[in-house]
Amino acid sequence: MGPLQRDVFLRLSLPIFFTAFLFFVDVFIETKSCHVDTGGQTFNFSSDTGSDGGNISHQSNASRHINGSVCTVEGSFAYGQATYMTGLLFGSIFGGALSDKYGKKVLLVGSSVLHSVVALLTAFLPHALFYLSARCMAGIACCAIHICTYSLGVEWSLPKYRIWPTTLLSFFFSLGMMALAAVAYFTNGWMQFHLALALPQILCLPLYFSIPESPRWLFLNKRTHVLEDYRSRSPEDRHYLDLLLDSVGNDCQKANNEETDNKKCSDFTHFKSATLVLRLFIMSFIGVASALTYYGICFSVGGFGVDIYLAQFFSGLSESPSLFLPLLLARWGRRSFSMASLLLSGIGCLLSLLVSKFCDIPALVMALALLGKLCVQATTCVSLLYGIELFPTIIRQKCVGLVSLCYRVGCIVNAVVAPKGGVSLGAMICYSSGPILGAGLCLLLPETSGIPLPDTVQDCEKQPRLKLELGSCCAQWSTNHKPKTEHAFTNAKDLESQLESSPISL
Numbered sequence: 484m485g486p487l488q489r490d491v492f493l494r495l496s497l498p499i500f501f502t503a504f505l506f507f508v509d510v511f512i513e514t515k516s517c518h519v520d521t522g523g524q525t526f527n528f529s530s531d532t533g534s535d536g537g538n539i540s541h542q543s544n545a546s547r548h549i550n551g552s553v554c555t556v557e558g559s560f561a562y563g564q565a566t567y568m569t570g571l572l573f574g575s576i577f578g579g580a581l582s583d584k585y586g587k588k589v590l591l592v593g594s595s596v597l598h599s600v601v602a603l604l605t606a607f608l609p610h611a612l613f614y615l616s617a618r619c620m621a622g623i624a625c626c627a628i629h630i631c632t633y634s635l636g637v638e639w640s641l642p643k644y645r646i647w648p649t650t651l652l653s654f655f656f657s658l659g660m661m662a663l664a665a666v667a668y669f670t671n672g673w674m675q676f677h678l679a680l681a682l683p684q685i686l687c688l689p690l691y692f693s694i695p696e697s698p699r700w701l702f703l704n705k706r707t708h709v710l711e712d713y714r715s716r717s718p719e720d721r722h723y724l725d726l727l728l729d730s731v732g733n734d735c736q737k738a739n740n741e742e743t744d745n746k747k748c749s750d751f752t753h754f755k756s757a758t759l760v761l762r763l764f765i766m767s768f769i770g771v772a773s774a775l776t777y778y779g780i781c782f783s784v785g786g787f788g789v790d791i792y793l794a795q796f797f798s799g800l801s802e803s804p805s806l807f808l809p810l811l812l813a814r815w816g817r818r819s820f821s822m823a824s825l826l827l828s829g830i831g832c833l834l835s836l837l838v839s840k841f842c843d844i845p846a847l848v849m850a851l852a853l854l855g856k857l858c859v860q861a862t863t864c865v866s867l868l869y870g871i872e873l874f875p876t877i878i879r880q881k882c883v884g885l886v887s888l889c890y891r892v893g894c895i896v897n898a899v900v901a902p903k904g905g906v907s908l909g910a911m912i913c914y915s916s917g918p919i920l921g922a923g924l925c926l927l928l929p930e931t932s933g934i935p936l937p938d939t940v941q942d943c944e945k946q947p948r949l950k951l952e953l954g955s956c957c958a959q960w961s962t963n964h965k966p967k968t969e970h971a972f973t974n975a976k977d978l979e980s981q982l983e984s985s986p987i988s989l
Contacts, residue, residue, distance in 0.1 A: 487695060487713060487720040491639045492648065494694050495632045496655040497687050498595050502628050503659025503799070504666070504680045505602055505621045509563045510782060510795055511667040511676070563618045564782060564898035570622020572891040578627040582634065586704075588696045591631035595691055598624040599684040606677035638697045641726055646809045649864065654806055660799025668792040698727050756940045762873050763882055765924045766866060767889040769825070772917030773863045774893030776828060779914050780856040782898075787852060788845030801853040802860055816932035817869045822925045824858040824865070829919035831855030836911040859918055863890075872931035875939050 582590045601617045601624065608614075636648030663680075670676040701709050710728070714721045784794035811820055835851035838844060866886075874882040929946040937943045 487716055488639055488723055490693075491695055492636060492651070494690055495636055495648075495652065497690060498591065498598075498628050499632045499652045500655045500659040500662070501595075501684045501687070502598065502625045503656050504663050504684075505598065506567075506625060507660060507663055507781060507795065508680065509567070509618075510784065510791070511663075512563065514667065514791065562615055565895060566615045567618040567622040568778075568891070568894040568898045570619040570624075571626045571894065572622075572888075573619075574623040574626025574630075575887060575891055578623075578630040581627070582631055583700075586696050586700055587631040587634050588694055590627055591635070591694065592688075592691050594624040594627035594631070595684070595688060598628065599681055599688060602677060602681035602684060606674045606681060609673050635694070635697055638699045639695070639727070641723075646812070646868070649867075650806060650808050653860075653864065654803065657799045657802040657805075660802075661796050664792045664795035664799070667795070698724060702728060756944065758944045759874070759882075759940055761927060762943070763885060765921075765928060766870050766873065766882075766886045768917075768924060769821075769862065769866055769921040770886050770890035771893035771896075772825075772921050773859050773866070774890050775897050776832065776859045776914040776918055777856055777863065778894055778897045779910060780832075780852050783910075784849070787839075787849040789849050794849060797849070798853060798856070801857045804857060805861055805864065808861055808864060812865065812868075812932075816930050817865060817872065818925055818928055818930045821862055821865055821869060821928075822922045824862045825918040825922035825925065828855040828858035828862065829915045829917070829922065831858060832911055832915035832918070836908070836915065839911075840908075855914065855918070862918070862921075869928075869931065873928065873937075873943070875937045875943055877939060 578590065598621060601621045605614060605617050632652055633649060636652055637645050640648050666679045667676060670679050695713060696706075696709065698710060698713070701707075710724065714724050781798060784791065784798050787794060815823070831851050831854035835848050835855065838851060839848045867883075870883050870886050871879060931946075934946070935942075937946065
């Protein structure tokens with residue numbers, strides 16, 4: 484990489500790091516009290532009911548409008564999650580279109596400003612209604628930031644390295660989860676907590692203005708003078724950018740061919756294929772199951788009987804092994820890895836449930852649950868790439884969009900129906916059974932590693948079935964992965980890795 488590319492990746496890590504703050508802030512809302520000073524008496528409002536829940540509720544109802552200040556009331560924790568997930572859904576619907584029209588850098592800077600301002604205003608306006616509105620706006624901003632950062636990371640990478648920006652940015656998001664636990668531990672009260680979350684974001688805002696725009700977007704919008712400025716920075720930047728522009732030119736040529744093919748028949752004709760409908764159903768189910776399990780555990784870390792600050796820290800730390808994801812994919816392939824990760828996720832959650840019922844070892848219960856979360860998070864990252872390779876070029880983006888929509892719906896459902904005060908028996912059964920069933924459904928999918936991307940529905944239907952794939956898999960292992968196969972694997976995945984840029988992190 485040239486100096487320009489290294490600068491891009493380092494600066495992109497900052498906004499993705501800070502999004503974890505407001506993403507999981509609801510975990511600590513119940514521990515941060517809001518105080519209203521009425522001169523002679525100070526009232527303490529919190530979403531905790533404690534052992535004397537009736538007195539707290541009565542005091543809150545009696546003093547809710549003192550001095551015009553309304554603090555977060557009981558139940559806003561669950562509603563905060565739901566409104567935030569709804570904001571993520573809205574952001575996923577409009578974020579991609581806005582970035583295509585105005586550029587990823589403009590949307591990234593604007594969304595980062597909104598994200599910081601919302602965090603700052605929440606510190607001074609502890610009103611329940613404003614808090615819920617702020618959560619929705621934070622969700623919209625977070626989704627837009629993820630879309631832009633992942634897009635820029637992928638589009639500033641050469642084809643064979645495009646899997647790494649997604650992995651590294653996800654790792655920085657995990658670091659943000661751990662940092663949130665430290666911020667919550669060392670701050671007291673509502674205002675101090677939210678100021679500690681907002682001020683670092685505001686101080687880093689000037690760094691985002693110097694992030695280069697996507698070379699692909701500049702090329703498509705004929706901003707050649709900006710590209711020339713980038714190329715003139717250093718010989719390394721010139722060489723690297725020339726390689727990127729060559730790749731963009733090839734992609735644009737294929738995109739034009741796809742657009743011509745799209746005009747020949749309607750999308751509804753393509754969805755008549757039983758193969759395509761089955762794949763869409765399986766990937767949508769895996770998306771919903773992954774969302775329920777991942778966010779169900781993330782927002783319930785305080786219910787495993789372990790200190791909530793340590794639980795949040797280890798929740799982020801447990802995702803660090805995802806750095807090895809590109810290496811595992813190259814070794815195992817898409818379907819085998821998805822089946823293994825889903826199965827391990829379900830088993831981890833199931834064992835966590837059994838240990839919690841028959842043994843009083845909270846640390847072990849949480850460790851098993853976090854193992855399940857790690858595996859399902861890896862599944863989510865792989866499913867994004869797997870879905871791109873499963874669907875035909877002519878309707879690929881529409882299918883991936885439907886799968887992403889199902890994932891967001893699963894996030895909202897989890898936020899609305901998730902149990903309060905701990906993880907119930909029914910919740911853990913749901914978190915474990917969904918991934919296990921998804922692992923079984925993966926048997927109906929083909930292995931897409933090392934084969935060309937399907938351009939039409941007919942190409943999807945011609946892909947080998949399970950029996951044939953087992954034979955080809957054995958043959959492939961007997962040849963010890965020839966370099967030619969590795970080259971085909973790289974070329975098959977590279978083109979569409981840049982077409983998909985929505986996270987799901989996340």
